[in-house]
Amino acid sequence: AFRAGFKASYGGGVVSCPVSYVLINFLLSVLYQLQQEAPRPKRITCPQEVSTSVFLQFHGMISREYADELLSGAEGSYLIRESQRQPGSHTLALRFGHQTFNYRLFYDGKHFVGEKRFESVHDLVTDALIILYIETKAAEYIAKMTTNPIYEHLGYTSLLKDKMVHRLSRGRTEPRRVTFQRDEKISSPLVRRSALKDTPEKQCFYEKIHNFKVHTFRGPHWCEYCANFMWGLIAQGVRCSDCGLNVHKQCSKLVPSDCQPDLRRIKKVFSCDLTTLVKAHNTTRPMVVDMCIREIELRGMKSEGLYRVSGFSEHIEDVRLSFDRDGEKADISASAYADINIIAGALKLYLRDLPIPVITFDLYSKFIQAAKMPNSDSRLEAIHEGLLQLPPAHYETLRYLMAHLKRVTMFEKDNLMNAENLGIIFGPTLMQPPELNALTTLNDMRQQKVVVQLLIEHEDVLF
Numbered sequence: 001a002f003r004a005g006f007k008a009s010y011g012g013g014v015v016s017c018p019v020s021y022v023l024i025n026f027l028l029s030v031l032y033q034l035q036q037e038a039p040r041p042k043r044i045t046c047p048q049e050v051s052t053s054v055f056l057q058f059h060g061m062i063s064r065e066y067a068d069e070l071l072s073g074a075e076g077s078y079l080i081r082e083s084q085r086q087p088g089s090h091t092l093a094l095r096f097g098h099q100t101f102n103y104r105l106f107y108d109g110k111h112f113v114g115e116k117r118f119e120s121v122h123d124l125v126t127d128a129l130i131i132l133y134i135e136t137k138a139a140e141y142i143a144k145m146t147t148n149p150i151y152e153h154l155g156y157t158s159l160l161k162d163k164m165v166h167r168l169s170r171g172r173t174e175p176r177r178v179t180f181q182r183d184e185k186i187s188s189p190l191v192r193r194s195a196l197k198d199t200p201e202k203q204c205f206y207e208k209i210h211n212f213k214v215h216t217f218r219g220p221h222w223c224e225y226c227a228n229f230m231w232g233l234i235a236q237g238v239r240c241s242d243c244g245l246n247v248h249k250q251c252s253k254l255v256p257s258d259c260q261p262d263l264r265r266i267k268k269v270f271s272c273d274l275t276t277l278v279k280a281h282n283t284t285r286p287m288v289v290d291m292c293i294r295e296i297e298l299r300g301m302k303s304e305g306l307y308r309v310s311g312f313s314e315h316i317e318d319v320r321l322s323f324d325r326d327g328e329k330a331d332i333s334a335s336a337y338a339d340i341n342i343i344a345g346a347l348k349l350y351l352r353d354l355p356i357p358v359i360t361f362d363l364y365s366k367f368i369q370a371a372k373m374p375n376s377d378s379r380l381e382a383i384h385e386g387l388l389q390l391p392p393a394h395y396e397t398l399r400y401l402m403a404h405l406k407r408v409t410m411f412e413k414d415n416l417m418n419a420e421n422l423g424i425i426f427g428p429t430l431m432q433p434p435e436l437n438a439l440t441t442l443n444d445m446r447q448q449k450v451v452v453q454l455l456i457e458h459e460d461v462l463f
């Protein structure tokens with residue numbers, strides 16, 4: 001049956017790799033060969049076919065013992081009976097290793113006994129036999145599979161090598177955490193501002209966890225962590241939807257947090273996880289933040305009510321769409337959007353729409369508690385401590401934004417914006433409680449404002 005599936009995906013015209021690839025891999029893998037040897041399903045037909053069920057192989061309510069007898073002939077034989085203990089429910093009886101296994105069988109358009117869902121009972125049994133066979137024959141091997149992963153070093157095989165070299169050459173450089181050293185040369189806001197324009201910070205070493213989702217592979221696939229065959233008919237492993245790494249489910253827990261998202265897989269800019277976005281674009285901060293701030297510093301610093309006056313919401317939406325579509329090529333210049341409030345609005349929208357706020361859910365209450373402290377020194381100390389626990393990409397974004405807002409307050413005479421009213425605006429934008437609760441949100445508003453106000457006022461010592 002697996003061969004049939006194999007043929008369907010390789011012989012049937014859906015060929016994605018050359019035959020030699022398949023052949024060479026075939027020789028490489030013990031587990032692949034085992035899968036080939038697994039017993040094939042044999043349906044035991046019922047002499048008086050009961051047609052009242054959605055299941056073709058239904059034998060009605062026969063005893064466990066009788067089912068056992070019917071199946072005793074061959075490995076891989078199976079039938080479906082009605083449970084005597086729970087009438088109305090179905091049991092799949094399956095012969096493997098000279099014993100009969102009984103599973104509660106469900107149907108909701110697809111057939112399943114566990115997590116995996118199948119088009120037919122035949123497929124389900126095929127998969128069950130593969131899993132039983134491999135796990136029996138190679139239990140010890142499977143247990144040891146992850147002890148010497150190929151993931152960390154090069155030179156496994158010429159087949160996987162290209163892919164591995166490619167993967168390893170990306171982002172596996174020390175140090176893993178960014179170091180937050182203040183550049184002494186850039187001390188005055190004025191000099192810093194000019195430095196904003198073209199900072200060549202084109203590399204980042206942020207850690208990012210993989211975003212694994214259960215995946216069904218067509219044709220044989222090998223785990224990119226342990227290099228072993230991913231057995232089974234469907235849902236053989238997991239795939240990272242950000243970088244495309246394919247591994248066994250059990251290997252996914254061992255893969256380091258070194259996901260390097262592939263730009264082709266990251267469809268959006270707005271509402272994309274902050275770390276994912278900066279890793280995908282290989283930047284220190286989200287380019288939306290850099291680009292909007294650059295534009296605002298260029299032509300909006302003296303604009304009255306900057307960040308308070310809202311831009312026309314359809315135009316803000318337009319900016320969002322162009323970032324999602326064009327990425328760093330989005331045109332947000334004065335010729336495209338003359339009103340600077342549109343750019344300021346887009347920046348606020350970007351920050352507000354992050355799936356994890358800049359001040360993360362995990363650290364939210366730490367910051368709120370800090371703001372409640374009566375002593376101003378310990379309050380700053382607590383906020384500083386919180387900042388150091390932020391994920392590096394979040395920390396860098398916040399630092400950059402606060403330096404910018406500090407500069408905004410230097411033009412208060414013109415723009416009428418100070419740390420306090422910017423705190424009111426950016427408090428709920430940068431901080432959101434982990435659980436949406438109207439009362440908490442209302443109660444915390446004061447503290448949110450205090451946090452952001454302090455971050456702006458003490459930007460130079462806190463970061």
Ligand SMILES: [Zn+2]
Nearest residue numbers: 210240243259
């Ligand atoms: Zn990944």
Ligand SMILES: [Zn+2]
Nearest residue numbers: 223226248251
């Ligand atoms: Zn693996």
